[in-house]
Amino acid sequence: MPANGTTPRAASTRRHDPDRRRRIIETCLDVIAERGVAGTSHRTVAAAAGVPLGSMTYHFDGMDDLLHEAFASFTRTVIDRFERRMAAATDLAAARQAVLALITADVFASNRDLVLTHELYTLAARNPAYRDLTNAWMRSSRAALERHFDPTTTRILDALIEGLTIHRALDTEPQDPQVVQAAIDRITRPAVT
Amino acid sequence: MPANGTTPRAASTRRHDPDRRRRIIETCLDVIAERGVAGTSHRTVAAAAGVPLGSMTYHFDGMDDLLHEAFASFTRTVIDRFERRMAAATDLAAARQAVLALITADVFASNRDLVLTHELYTLAARNPAYRDLTNAWMRSSRAALERHFDPTTTRILDALIEGLTIHRALDTEPQDPQVVQAAIDRITRPAVT
Amino acid sequence: MPANGTTPRAASTRRHDPDRRRRIIETCLDVIAERGVAGTSHRTVAAAAGVPLGSMTYHFDGMDDLLHEAFASFTRTVIDRFERRMAAATDLAAARQAVLALITADVFASNRDLVLTHELYTLAARNPAYRDLTNAWMRSSRAALERHFDPTTTRILDALIEGLTIHRALDTEPQDPQVVQAAIDRITRPAVT
Amino acid sequence: MPANGTTPRAASTRRHDPDRRRRIIETCLDVIAERGVAGTSHRTVAAAAGVPLGSMTYHFDGMDDLLHEAFASFTRTVIDRFERRMAAATDLAAARQAVLALITADVFASNRDLVLTHELYTLAARNPAYRDLTNAWMRSSRAALERHFDPTTTRILDALIEGLTIHRALDTEPQDPQVVQAAIDRITRPAVT
DNA sequence: AATGAATGAGGATTCATTCAT
DNA sequence: CATGAATGAATCCTCATTCAT
Numbered sequence: 001m002p003a004n005g006t007t008p009r010a011a012s013t014r015r016h017d018p019d020r021r022r023r024i025i026e027t028c029l030d031v032i033a034e035r036g037v038a039g040t041s042h043r044t045v046a047a048a049a050g051v052p053l054g055s056m057t058y059h060f061d062g063m064d065d066l067l068h069e070a071f072a073s074f075t076r077t078v079i080d081r082f083e084r085r086m087a088a089a090t091d092l093a094a095a096r097q098a099v100l101a102l103i104t105a106d107v108f109a110s111n112r113d114l115v116l117t118h119e120l121y122t123l124a125a126r127n128p129a130y131r132d133l134t135n136a137w138m139r140s141s142r143a144a145l146e147r148h149f150d151p152t153t154t155r156i157l158d159a160l161i162e163g164l165t166i167h168r169a170l171d172t173e174p175q176d177p178q179v180v181q182a183a184i185d186r187i188t189r190p191a192v193t
Numbered sequence: 194m195p196a197n198g199t200t201p202r203a204a205s206t207r208r209h210d211p212d213r214r215r216r217i218i219e220t221c222l223d224v225i226a227e228r229g230v231a232g233t234s235h236r237t238v239a240a241a242a243g244v245p246l247g248s249m250t251y252h253f254d255g256m257d258d259l260l261h262e263a264f265a266s267f268t269r270t271v272i273d274r275f276e277r278r279m280a281a282a283t284d285l286a287a288a289r290q291a292v293l294a295l296i297t298a299d300v301f302a303s304n305r306d307l308v309l310t311h312e313l314y315t316l317a318a319r320n321p322a323y324r325d326l327t328n329a330w331m332r333s334s335r336a337a338l339e340r341h342f343d344p345t346t347t348r349i350l351d352a353l354i355e356g357l358t359i360h361r362a363l364d365t366e367p368q369d370p371q372v373v374q375a376a377i378d379r380i381t382r383p384a385v386t
Numbered sequence: 387m388p389a390n391g392t393t394p395r396a397a398s399t400r401r402h403d404p405d406r407r408r409r410i411i412e413t414c415l416d417v418i419a420e421r422g423v424a425g426t427s428h429r430t431v432a433a434a435a436g437v438p439l440g441s442m443t444y445h446f447d448g449m450d451d452l453l454h455e456a457f458a459s460f461t462r463t464v465i466d467r468f469e470r471r472m473a474a475a476t477d478l479a480a481a482r483q484a485v486l487a488l489i490t491a492d493v494f495a496s497n498r499d500l501v502l503t504h505e506l507y508t509l510a511a512r513n514p515a516y517r518d519l520t521n522a523w524m525r526s527s528r529a530a531l532e533r534h535f536d537p538t539t540t541r542i543l544d545a546l547i548e549g550l551t552i553h554r555a556l557d558t559e560p561q562d563p564q565v566v567q568a569a570i571d572r573i574t575r576p577a578v579t
Numbered sequence: 580m581p582a583n584g585t586t587p588r589a590a591s592t593r594r595h596d597p598d599r600r601r602r603i604i605e606t607c608l609d610v611i612a613e614r615g616v617a618g619t620s621h622r623t624v625a626a627a628a629g630v631p632l633g634s635m636t637y638h639f640d641g642m643d644d645l646l647h648e649a650f651a652s653f654t655r656t657v658i659d660r661f662e663r664r665m666a667a668a669t670d671l672a673a674a675r676q677a678v679l680a681l682i683t684a685d686v687f688a689s690n691r692d693l694v695l696t697h698e699l700y701t702l703a704a705r706n707p708a709y710r711d712l713t714n715a716w717m718r719s720s721r722a723a724l725e726r727h728f729d730p731t732t733t734r735i736l737d738a739l740i741e742g743l744t745i746h747r748a749l750d751t752e753p754q755d756p757q758v759v760q761a762a763i764d765r766i767t768r769p770a771v772t
Numbered sequence: 773a774a775t776g777a778a779t780g781a782g783g784a785t786t787c788a789t790t791c792a793t
Numbered sequence: 794c795a796t797g798a799a800t801g802a803a804t805c806c807t808c809a810t811t812c813a814t
Contacts, residue, residue, distance in 0.1 A: 043803075052780070053780080054778070054780060054807095055779075056805090057805080057807075058779080063804095111318075114318055115318045118314045118315040121315075125311045134363045138360065152371070155360075155369070156375065156379070158360065160352055160353055162355065163351070166359075167331065167351065167355060170317060170324070170331065179345050183349040189379075234786075235788060235789085236787070245795080247797065249788090251795060255788075256787095422701070424616060438774080438775055438776070439776080440777090442810095443811085444774060444775075448810080501705055504697065504700045507701075508697040511749070517749070520749045521749075521751055524750060542739070542758060545739060545762070546735070548741065548742035549738030549739055549743075550742075556700070556704075558714055564731070565731050572766050572768075573762070575765075599799095620783060620784080631799080635784090636784075636785055636786075638798095778813100779808105779810090781807105782807085784806090784807105785804075785805090786804065786805105787802085788800105789799100789801100790798100791796105791797105792798085792799105793795100793797090793798100
């Protein structure tokens, strides 16, 4: 066995690279996170993924196709995380707790996710082709919340999560956890009769 | 005082086309709204503003300078609108009404404002140089809300406005006004004791 | 003898899709007519013919081989038409009539043929490899005309057909049939003694 | 005065090159003649003209603009030559002589002109934008001929010149001058009564 | 025998910026 | 003070061709 750590066949089989497409997509998200959609070009992605420039238009019908695929992968990931978190809650208290965790801990745990979300929203704001992704995202978030809350509460919570997440990211001073807790309490507590 | 309404100094220091700089900035916002930051170049702005290409680097220290000035102008405009709306409210009921109007009517009345906001957030998410603008915006929104609400309520309302506005823009189905009303009620009503 | 009408050998030597090669050639002419030699690539022809890209270099030794085959097919077609038209004439009057018909009716009945002819001439003007086709074309035209006219008259008629056809195609105003008739009369009438 | 033969100002004034545009156009014709329209790219022309690639799209609105300008320059040249030759003829005999000279000597004296003509015809056959050039060319040829011949004769001569020229260029065997002479005689001699 | 995968070269074009005027 | 001219780098994309299967 060679010392370089690659399998013997790797050198000879390099031509056929079955998940190169998938790897380009993931690399593309990294590049977007780091340099923005504006700084994402065939060249930058190809260089980052270690594939020849010609690979880009071979695997994708142009920059737009690649971007859409990349953001489709991104939304799939965040939707999964959201759904798993909410599905784990078995009663109302747990559901409230899950929402708290979503906002304060994991949805945009990384700056990467925040940046990607904004880039996607920016695209969707001008280009309807990206609305299918944001729509699917919103619909799945609401479906996950509606397992535990009524439709109106769901809508409000959904907007709250959005707003608090954005402000947490943009704000220079740290977010007060008590504010988040208070928000969830007020929105989900039963109406005063 | 001169009859034309400009101060004497302005006339002497800025000869040719005194507000060309300002006009470029406003045109730049139009271009961003229409084609995105990515599609905004010296060329496109110069063409849209009807000024020679050389004017751009004469009046601004490069693209970034121009973008920052443009978004500074934008945030000034939306901050003004927000503050005027909130300042007009004289009691709590009117303040609640004002928040409702902000969300359902005027903050992102136009698609233009929505697009510009997302473009700015996207820049700010990656580039700290634009955080001063988003910070000032957030601070002023909160100050305006704090005239009527306590700090915690203000934070929650602020996030709610953000989230509902974004969702209204991205969503394909129209926003239910009752949801907005319910949200404001729950967030601003006194705690159940 | 097999019932399907093909020779036994053909069936055994060409299995899959026996006339794919021929179909590619014909499609290639369509593509050239529509987009020009410059716009004709392996890709465009393969797509138009509905064959995989790899087929192109399998069946032909590169673009040039394909182009040459395509224009060979084209000249064969127009030569046949010309010869059939001239062969049908049995006396001098009929021959004159046939020349008239060639110019006014059928040589470049379609814009397709005109375009293909110019594309071929352009290739032949620079690349000697295509001269064999234009030479064969000219030689056969002359042979067909020489059944009815002396060599000098043939040369002149041949040039006239060429020139009138080109001008008919390029001219924006329609060609006057009387001019064509007059030209044939003058060229083919006996010399004044 | 420096020994290198350039004027002293040349080195310092290199930036301002007032007839660079014209030089690019002429070089473009050379490139087309040598490599065809298909082989004519911004790169090849820029390299041949010794100008940076960026110059091409600075001076021209793209490849099509450049091509059109180049062929406009070309047709202007050949039209001038044609007109000068015909204008020099003072009587009918001289006019006949001039037509003979046009065909046998100078219209496509060089292979360059022949190639350029075919390239232009090919463009015009498919792209109406080039018909203005071929139309102007035909109209001016006819106007020049009509100084000496009636309209019908002019049309026939015009077509003859076209056809004989093309065949002279494509034919491998040399053109017989007597055929040309005979053609002119037959077309221009008075009708037999 | 036939083809999908892959790639490096080259295509037109746009760009921010510099500089001489 | 203001700008038209100019340019080299970078943009996306198409291409003919090679090659492993």
